[in-house]
Amino acid sequence: MYVQDLVQAQANARPDATAVAANKRRLTYGDLENRANKVASLLQSCGAGPGVIVGICMRRSVAFIVGALGALKAGAAYLPMDPADPAKWLGTLLEESGCHLVLTEAGVEESLPKGNWTTILLDQGGYIASCPAEGAAAPTSTAAELAYVIFTSGSTGRPKGIEITHANLLNLITWHVRTFAVSSADQATIYSSPAFDASVWEIWPYLAAGATVHIVDDSIRTRPDLLRNWMVQTGITIGFLPTPVAEAIIGLQWPAETSLRFLLTGADTLHRYPGPDLPFTLVNNYGPTECTVVATSGVVTPQKNPRELPSLGRAIQNVRAYIVDEHLNQVPDGSCGELLIGGEGVGRGYLNRPELTIKKFVRDPFLPSENGRVYRTGDLVRRLPDGQIMFLGRIDEQIKIRGYRVEPGEINAALNRQDGIQASFVAARTGQAGDVRLVAYIVTSPFANVQASALRNALSQCLPAHMVPAIFIRVTNLPLTRNGKVDRAALPEPNPENTLPEERFELPQTAVEQWLAGLLMQLLRIPRISRHDNFFRLGGHSLLGAQLIAKIDERFGVELSLRSLFDHPTVYGIASEIDGLVRSKINAMSDEEAGALLDSLSGGIAV
Numbered sequence: 001m002y003v004q005d006l007v008q009a010q011a012n013a014r015p016d017a018t019a020v021a022a023n024k025r026r027l028t029y030g031d032l033e034n035r036a037n038k039v040a041s042l043l044q045s046c047g048a049g050p051g052v053i054v055g056i057c058m059r060r061s062v063a064f065i066v067g068a069l070g071a072l073k074a075g076a077a078y079l080p081m082d083p084a085d086p087a088k089w090l091g092t093l094l095e096e097s098g099c100h101l102v103l104t105e106a107g108v109e110e111s112l113p114k115g116n117w118t119t120i121l122l123d124q125g126g127y128i129a130s131c132p133a134e135g136a137a138a139p140t141s142t143a144a145e146l147a148y149v150i151f152t153s154g155s156t157g158r159p160k161g162i163e164i165t166h167a168n169l170l171n172l173i174t175w176h177v178r179t180f181a182v183s184s185a186d187q188a189t190i191y192s193s194p195a196f197d198a199s200v201w202e203i204w205p206y207l208a209a210g211a212t213v214h215i216v217d218d219s220i221r222t223r224p225d226l227l228r229n230w231m232v233q234t235g236i237t238i239g240f241l242p243t244p245v246a247e248a249i250i251g252l253q254w255p256a257e258t259s260l261r262f263l264l265t266g267a268d269t270l271h272r273y274p275g276p277d278l279p280f281t282l283v284n285n286y287g288p289t290e291c292t293v294v295a296t297s298g299v300v301t302p303q304k305n306p307r308e309l310p311s312l313g314r315a316i317q318n319v320r321a322y323i324v325d326e327h328l329n330q331v332p333d334g335s336c337g338e339l340l341i342g343g344e345g346v347g348r349g350y351l352n353r354p355e356l357t358i359k360k361f362v363r364d365p366f367l368p369s370e371n372g373r374v375y376r377t378g379d380l381v382r383r384l385p386d387g388q389i390m391f392l393g394r395i396d397e398q399i400k401i402r403g404y405r406v407e408p409g410e411i412n413a414a415l416n417r418q419d420g421i422q423a424s425f426v427a428a429r430t431g432q433a434g435d436v437r438l439v440a441y442i443v444t445s446p447f448a449n450v451q452a453s454a455l456r457n458a459l460s461q462c463l464p465a466h467m468v469p470a471i472f473i474r475v476t477n478l479p480l481t482r483n484g485k486v487d488r489a490a491l492p493e494p495n496p497e498n499t500l501p502e503e504r505f506e507l508p509q510t511a512v513e514q515w516l517a518g519l520l521m522q523l524l525r526i527p528r529i530s531r532h533d534n535f536f537r538l539g540g541h542s543l544l545g546a547q548l549i550a551k552i553d554e555r556f557g558v559e560l561s562l563r564s565l566f567d568h569p570t571v572y573g574i575a576s577e578i579d580g581l582v583r584s585k586i587n588a589m590s591d592e593e594a595g596a597l598l599d600s601l602s603g604g605i606a607v
Contacts, residue, residue: 002166004072006208022215039070048076055102057081067103077146082195083108143167153407161351168292171344175317176205184210189239201293222542224248235259243268267403270310276302286312292345311388319343333383342374399428420448440469452500470539472500496527512575535569
């Protein structure tokens, strides 16, 4: 039985039980099965089946789950795509994958690029509703057939499609359900973007076990306090959160009694241990997309005076973890080496990239008789005395930004196509808080008038937001080592003299703008900021936005919405919003209260 069979078994046994919840909307297992069968029937009539990849470009939604299950029922594999990514990027994924069928939804269809594919709109009525729930015969799937394909950044400027089979996915599901004792009583979360492989983990183990999955609303995704409150009120029992969000939420006060049993995290380096009073178990997880989401997992216990960061845990069931030297010989425990992953989680390879597959998916040197393969992760680790694995860094130059894997070479390729750029090098800079930022070092042509805002706009047309550098630094040349490689240690730190200017620079003027500029320079770690600079184009994101909102509330006693931050992202715009909120607050006060508030704000608000 494969994932679609497991979900069907739940629908047959408990058709009226809730499968998916999104705000006030509920979809039962019976409805999920019925709608997915209709989608499968339509897809098969369009030629979908084994060996065919169906693109799904949708937001986190009930419709996405229906579409993905429908593709699996049709015998096809699904390719999840984030509609927030640039049209050019989406077009590249569709071309690379050879998709000729794309499922999408209202509000997204218009942003999809045109190409050699048919777009199918999943709506509540229309021709999807008219499709038979039991039409074409369900194909016989085999363990080696593809279940899904997910693309990650490629070092050559070309994205890599990772092929994951039904056998790979079934091993993940079986391990997860068994390890966390998942049952029909569980309430789980869907937090991740569909294009992020963690979404696979957030959906299928729970639906296979008959649990209910709740889609986290965008309004609370970046607010740890609101997210905590929602998880408690909803009765969430198991949830996954990306590392930065998990670190923030475990630092909050939790009620002594909560339904939450396990909080799962991963996708980035965990820097924080849970406190002794946390009423649930924190589990750290690690796994490249090539190895079906999770390869190692371990409970993180409270530590009074930790000497090291939390570990990556141990290999999950039917997965092998080797630590080797450059000759693929195992190193002694405690020694540093590259992590190789073998076993049933190792994917089939890279889509239409045989040369890269051969390079990264190699024969298992320690089990030659079984003809198994291992994936070379490029991650440097060491094994601790208790058998757990500690992450140390990367062999190559690959960077992780907020859980996304980024190949700097892909950004360099995009930069070097811009007018006035002779050479470029993208590196990561880690701040005091442990967050990672992309910094682009550029060599420009003589007399070229290159501006940061223009570069950001150009890159935003072809790269996802997490791949657009936050800072651009102009250098006369890229420093090289004796081996001819860029000397990272010789690259300068950002400063006002070398940082590429924005289109127009104007100093913050009002007291609120000046206070805000100082705060943003700290949060974004940039040497200066104009009153017209865009928070998001300078490298800001939703998590930093939540910190900014909290600081504004602490200073001025008003709560700026995340929507307002998106609508008015400049220093001038944010300051104007603060002014308006404070004025409204003052107008509702007595003269005495208003005077006290103005005194506490040190005259920062013009009234």
